[in-house]
Amino acid sequence: MNVMKxxxxxxxxxMMFAASGCLHLGVSHLERQSWKLETPRTMQxxxxxxxxxxxxxxxxxxxxxxxxxxxxxxPMWAGWIGELWxxxxxxxxxxxxxxxxxxxxSPEKLEEGKxxxxxxxxxxxxxxxxxxxxxxxxxxxxxxSREDNNGPPFMAIERAVSQ
Numbered sequence: 767m768n769v770m771k772x773x774x775x776x777x778x779x780x781m782m783f784a785a786s787g788c789l790h791l792g793v794s795h796l797e798r799q800s801w802k803l804e805t806p807r808t809m810q811x812x813x814x815x816x817x818x819x820x821x822x823x824x825x826x827x828x829x830x831x832x833x834x835x836x837x838x839x840x841p842m843w844a845g846w847i848g849e850l851w852x853x854x855x856x857x858x859x860x861x862x863x864x865x866x867x868x869x870x871x872s873p874e875k876l877e878e879g880k881x882x883x884x885x886x887x888x889x890x891x892x893x894x895x896x897x898x899x900x901x902x903x904x905x906x907x908x909x910x911s912r913e914d915n916n917g918p919p920f921m922a923i924e925r926a927v928s929q
Contacts, residue, residue, distance in 0.1 A: 791926040793901040794861025801856070801898035803827075809902060813839050813922035816902050817881070818854075826889035829854040829867060829900065832881030835908075840876075841920050844908035848873050848919055853903040854886040855926055858896055863926055865890040876908065901926075 797811055801820065809816045818831030833852055837844075850871040856864045867886025903925030910917070 790929055791855075791863035791866070792861045792929040793855050793857050793863060793899075793903075793926045795927065796855075796861075796901045796903065796924060798857065798861070798899040798901045801900060807900075809900075810836075811902060811904075811924055812836075813906065813924075814902070814904055818900070820888075820900065823887070826887050827856075828885060829856075829888055830883075830885040832883050833902075833904070834879070834881055835876055835906070837876070837878050840908055840922065843910050844920055845876050846873065846909040846912050846914075847871070847876050847906060848909045849905065849907040850882070851905040852882070852884050853925060854884070854888065855901040855903065856888045856890055857899045857901060859899075861899075862929075864892070864898070866926070873912070875912070 797809055799807055799809055803820050803822060806817065806819050809818070813836055815834045815836055816831060818829060821828040821830065835847070852869050852871070854867045858864060865888040867888055869884050869886065871882060904922065905925065906922045907919035908922070909919050
């Protein structure tokens with residue numbers, strides 16, 4: 767079988783798995799913490815730190831807090847956040863995502879110690895009887911300044927993956 771036919775075959779299989787629900791998001795490779803209601807927590811990741819709390823809502827749960835860029839983990843020249851997406855995940859013991867929230871933020875100056883507030887709604891279709899976990903993901907593009915954003919950015923990405 768030639769390379770193009772093999773590629774087409776793999777793509778077709780992936781589409782069939784996705785359509786049948788066999789592909790799902792997983793976070794077993796990310797930092798995870800056990801689910802605790804109304805308890806302030808902190809999670810350290812490679813380029814960001816998250817201070818958060820899980821709060822009950824009418825028919826869902828809120829995952830809210832502040833995210834901080836770890837200035838000592840990004841290039842010294844970085845002074846501008848050109849793009850920032852933050853995701854919150856609720857997962858089971860195996861790292862399978864049960865619910866997720868996403869927020870996209872406007873560009874802003876990167877300042878040491880300045881928190882970026884987030885608030886996700888997590889509404890899982892079902893709860894397993896086992897333990898639950900919280901994880902975070904992000905996609906961040908850092909530039910030297912607001913005016914000097916034509917060059918390649920520093921990209922920091924940690925997120926759930928399709929399994």
